[in-house]
Amino acid sequence: MxxxxxxxxxxxxxxxxxxxxxxxxxxxxxxxxxxxxxxxxxxxxxxxxxxxxxxxxxxxxxxxxxxxxxxxxxxxxxxxxxxxxxxxxxxxxxxxxxxxxxxxxxxxxxxxxxxxxxxxxxxxxxxxxxxxxxxxxxxxxADAQPVPFPGFDWLVLDHFQLQAVMREHRYASWRTALSSVVGIYLITDTRDGRQYVGKADGAESIRQRWSTYATNGHGGNVELRNVDPSSFRYSILRVFDPATPTRVIDEAESHFKHALDTRGHGLNRN
Structure with a gap:
């Protein structure tokens, strides 16, 4: 056929x-x-x-x-x-x-x-x-041409781009890079500027964490469930080796929540 x-x-x-x-x-x-x-x-x-x-x-x-x-x-x-x-x-x-x-x-x-x-x-x-x-x-x-990974410090994706990164062959090197680290990331709702600081730690890499956002938009976070993800922008604040103690990552997450005031004027509840 x-x-x-x-x-x-x-x-x-x-x-x-x-x-x-x-x-x-x-x-x-x-x-x-x-x-x-x-x-x-x-x-x-x-x-x-x-x-x-x-x-x-x-x-x-x-x-x-x-x-x-x-x-x-x-x-x-x-x-x-x-x-x-x-x-x-x-x-x-x-x-x-x-x-x-x-x-x-x-x-x-x-x-x-x-x-x-x-x-x-x-x-x-x-x-x-x-x-x-x-x-x-x-x-x-035709096979898609590979897109070079820009580096963790330069990575900024909207929701549509995030979905493409998680499924398309041309972004294979991006998925490899994101699979190799844990860390702290930022989601910004570009409609009103509110931000959400999240983390990937333990056995969950940033790739695994972001895959859930690409799939359902909220990643299981109560704060994001009622927000349309089409206006979200994703970036990385800090990366760690997967062997880093959870305590260190938790401290970094708390620091960024305080520095960006995402509890008082953002999308973090705690």
Whole structure:
């Protein structure tokens, strides 16, 4: 049974009927407007700006458009490599010849960006309705390139990034590093600035502790159960060798709770 784009979209919670697919072509300029085109060396910002501007003629670009645009880049012949999934927040301008849209990148299929390649059966067609594109075959899902571990002092993750670190192959070295230490970490709710100081000690490494946050958002902490983890930011305050006595780690945890006042104005209860 052939794997199709339909299965990939649905695995990410994307309904094909609510999307359109675009495969850009490398051109020097738009045929109808003379505006600059894109090429293999174009930046993400340039590709996004290029995608935002479309023809106002309904026969070229539909008048009514879905919320999600799944955008691919050309890769010779009938291949198309995933660039990004964009959210269409509506038409921004329309001068009768050109329309611009308020498009923003989403996290949907982010783990497959640059890795997912589908067969594009109609090389001359650059835009497809979602259900049509969904039937196209997946030709390749390339291995993810490893992401270098930045070091404990420079590690700052939002909740989505934390989930990626805990599951994706490209972050294997990060998981190894986090498995090698215990210590004190900080969770900041970026909506209101409140902070939570936590610890991983004994047989529980920072990786094990953070895996629970990636899974359920609160890690079993009463203080965090009623807070939406999507706004959390995770960082490390201090690391210790796993052989460090629990007493030493407890003292460090108490110090940071006092220094950051997370009992009085944060999310720590004790």
């Amino acid at each position: 052939t794997l199709t784009l339909d299965a990939v979209l649905r695995s990410a919670g994307i309904e094909p009927a609510e999307t359109q697919a675009i495969r850009h072509a490398f051109v020097r300029e738009h045929e109808d407007s003379g505006a600059p085109g894109i090429n293999a060396n174009s930046t993400d910002a340039e590709i996004l700006a290029y995608t935002c501007e479309q023809s106002a003629k309904p026969r070229i670009f539909p008048a009514v458009l879905p919320r999600l645009w799944v955008v691919f880049m050309p890769e010779g012949g009938d291949r198309a490599r995933l660039w990004s999934v964009l959210e269409n927040r509506g038409e921004a301008t329309n001068d009768g010849a050109r329309r611009t849209f308020d498009l923003v990148a989403t996290d949907l299929l982010a783990d497959l960006t640059g890795r997912l390649v589908i067969g594009w059966r109609s090389p001359r067609t650059w835009r497809l309705n979602g259900p049509t594109a969904a039937a196209y075959p997946v030709l390749e899902i």
